[in-house]
Amino acid sequence: MTAVFELRNLFKAFGANVIYEDMNLEVEQGETFTIIGGSGMGKSVCLKLMIGLLPYEKGHILFKGQEVGDMNREQLRELRRHVSMVFQGGALFDSMNVFENVTYALREHTKMSDQEMLERAKECLDMVGLGYDPDIMYRFPAGLSGGMRKRAALARSIAIKPEVILYDEPTTGLDPANSKRIGEMIKKLQRELHVTSIVVTHDMPIAFGCSDRVAMLWDKKFPFIGSAEEIEHSEVPEVREFVQGIFREDKDD
Amino acid sequence: MRAILESIGKAVNDGLAWAGGMTVMFVQAVLSGMRRPLGIYDIFYQIVALGIRSIPLATLMGIFVGMALTWQFGEALMGFGAKNAVGSAAALALVRELVPTIMALTVGAKIATGMTAELGSMKVSEQIDAIASLGADPVKKLIWPRLAAATVALPLLCVYGNVLALGGGALIADTVFDVPAGYFYETYVDELYPMDYISGLVKATTFGMLTGIIGCYQGFQTKFGTEAVGISTTNTVVATSVTIIIMDFVLTMIFLPVG
């Protein structure tokens, strides 16, 4: 197995607010890797570091052996052509309709004709389960439900056919049926496009139902990494508390 | 005493950091603007959006500042029995000083806060990160067109405001002070040299650039949460008005050397 992302001895802080200290993480090609951990601990920061949206002070982030922090503008563009991110709230562009949103990366990275883009947009919307409605392309984000917005955002991220997809809490704020649908979609993209997925989530069914390996963020690093099975039934008190605590919360809802 | 000095020191520090950050962003925006594609369509779109949306406010400001100033001068000149000179007196004050400054303080502040609110909510909802993650440059896509558009739109609105201020002035001169509108117009235009128009336009252009970069910078600097958008928008109002008033003084010194 080859590593797609390797994070070594990473240190990241915002002023006095230390997020990562001597952190290590490795994600293998083709796997679905899930990151769990408490709110505000730095899970989103981890994903943003990986695609060079945030700088880091010390340590290494390697994408296929190349240091992300040393990349110039062109190299970063190239990185982002292969690695795409699905943001927590979807982050669809309010001023553009779904078609323009979904094809944004195509317009940046390729010279596709309008017809080709239309084809690709249809294909992607189909893939995320929004293909049933031909009008959807011309709707604006404000006119979509939460679940549709997340799926449209997902379509935007896969339009460029990335090798790696980073998901930031893809199911937060969705009802169980929609959450399940997103989980299925992550598995389907993995199966059909052979992408490597890195998923940040609080949703334990997603964490254990979709992933090959799970890492738990604790004390500014990832001390607990194992197969989904191992983490789900871990005897380590911190992990057990977190995993079961989440389950309890879920039942309270 | 020490605490006071420290807080002054911190304020100066923060101010310098702010100005420094903005300068860096300004340079980045201009550099990104020169890279192809030039994004002419985006700039044009912003000019139309900013300009058209500002016309009602610019209209009001232009007419009323012309009327109020002419009234003031007419009143003062009447004391010397020189009310016929009201056109000449109003011309310089309006064209060189009041129209550009009032336009920047109202229309400019409105443009800047609009940008901060728009970009701030894009920042908070991670749309700016999304632009970068999709392979585009947010500075080029968002800041450059707005900066360029504000720099072009404010002088245009200023020219428009000048025409209205002249009209407002003529109205007051004619109806209140019995100075015929035609005579007001002649003395008004007679008083002005090309340099006066130029100094007004240079001011308006500078103010446009400042409002554009402040509005964008504040938007991009927005922290987390929707209340953060409110905070940075409020700061934008203060920042643009202070910067404009100071810059107005500096430019006045440059264009009107004493002696």
Ligand SMILES: Nc1ncnc2c1ncn2[C@@H]1O[C@H](COP(=O)(O)OP(=O)(O)O)[C@@H](O)[C@H]1O
């Ligand atoms: N751009 C930023 N500037 C300053 N602080 C940040 C920034 N992004 C995140 N943080 C801080 O980093 C910490 C982790 O944030 P985040 O990664 O969003 O947490 P989560 O694990 O919930 O995704 C928080 O304390 C947040 O305030």
Ligand SMILES: [Mg+2]
């Ligand atoms: Mg997060």
